[in-house]
Amino acid sequence: MGKILIFGHKNPDTDSITSSIVLANLERALGKDAEACRLGKINKETEYVLNYLGIEAPRLLEDVEDGQEVMLVDHASNKESIDNLENSTILKIVDHHKVALNTAYPLYYRAEPVGCTETILYKLYQENGVEIDKKIATLMLSAIISDTLLFKSPTCTKEDVEIANQLAQIAGIDCNTYGLEMLKAGTDLSEFSIEEILNLDAKEIDLKSVKSIIAQVNTASIDDVMKMKMDLEAGMQKTISEKGLDLFMLLITDIVNSNSQTIALGKRVDLVEKTYGVTLENNTALLKGVVSRKKQVVPVLTENA
């Protein structure tokens, strides 16, 4: 069947890109023919990491051939994966998200409710006795810092922190200095169109029967992003019409102060108000302490939907 293709989710973030590279490296060390791929454009934060290491981005994958063997990292969801995923054979999943996938066959599935896929991959390296070199350690560490917003997200576990510290030693990196630089690189929106900003980290999610997109943008200044509010709203409204959404929720997340300003549109914005006990004024509200879509948004909205 040839090479096993390994990829993370659409709209790839640093975890999806680095985990593909890191798992491909592990599989090759174990004698498999594996290649890291990606399902979308590299974001600014990930670009910072790849440039720091002088590594090229994985190959962009548009679709997979029938029967192609694949491994998924950082997602376990048809919606967030390659369009014709059902034609492929999934050999392995390494993930830290909810389960939203059905297969007709058993596979290797390793998920843990930790902050980052790399935390699990670190353990797989250990279990298989495969060495983690400086480059791999830097990739892993970057993703942990990214997913946990420098350990401040409620998704961050003790294990993420412990493993990040181990990795920082191997990589010879100071987490705070490197991490802040990296996160700030990711907040640079200057080159993006409104449409691109809304798509940087957007997830299509059915909250029970409520057809939704929940998008997130990290920033060091909420005010700066809110200057684009009118344009963002127009873009969101366009997507709502095109995709027949019930809800489009944008989270503008302040990575320094750990809050999110939300802009919410669609006929089910009541779900946002009810869930967070806020009143949307001009379609927006501050959600204090909310930084994690996975932990502080999706499950509570689903419960109230």
Added chain:
Amino acid sequence: MGKILIFGHKNPDTDSITSSIVLANLERALGKDAEACRLGKINKETEYVLNYLGIEAPRLLEDVEDGQEVMLVDHASNKESIDNLENSTILKIVDHHKVALNTAYPLYYRAEPVGCTETILYKLYQENGVEIDKKIATLMLSAIISDTLLFKSPTCTKEDVEIANQLAQIAGIDCNTYGLEMLKAGTDLSEFSIEEILNLDAKEIDLKSVKSIIAQVNTASIDDVMKMKMDLEAGMQKTISEKGLDLFMLLITDIVNSNSQTIALGKRVDLVEKTYGVTLENNTALLKGVVSRKKQVVPVLTENA
């Protein structure tokens, strides 16, 4: 939240029952308050194992309260789990089947395409440095022998065999002698009604849009079971009407010679004929070498559905 409840699938087999006990024991060793439960009647084979060890069957669970914390073993499927599973919080899944479950939250998911859940649990004991005593080893070994039909099923991997050998040493058991006794105990159908036989190990499965039940009965003599053919067919036809099934496929599996006689009823029996290149005569055909529903039935029928 109190005790974590751990259970396998409905119509529990030896793997589902023993894995509940074995995982509960591991969780307790790791400081959690956990109780093994079951979702149905203990079968004859499992009864043999529990009697051999002088262990009581886990508690029968009818439903779970809202927010109950649970762990699933030997299944990852809403359909095969407790009816109101969606009200519970799944903390952990240890399984070796396909993925057929959706959650709104991340969890610990450990699945591998091996022959038996216990093979994975053995590794979890090792990884956590928890001792496997004689009783736990016997439970684990029994399930591996059961699921792999004494290592003859195509689902059986090298890892299952290696771990079974380790466990046999700890348990002080000869696999062949003990295993054949145990498997034969499971083929004793004398106490069961037709309805009970059809439900001993029945799985409701949607093969794409084909609503199906695939049931399996192990035997040392296909002829003995085929004496009940007329009654079995009447029972199957009744279930087809009641549940609106497209296909009811019964596998009568010869555990000594590793073949299955199938009886297939329903408007989509063409799927069985097409998949195995057989012609059903009086609703029945011999499927040579077919012993594993998971490996040799569900995926190929799904592909052709």
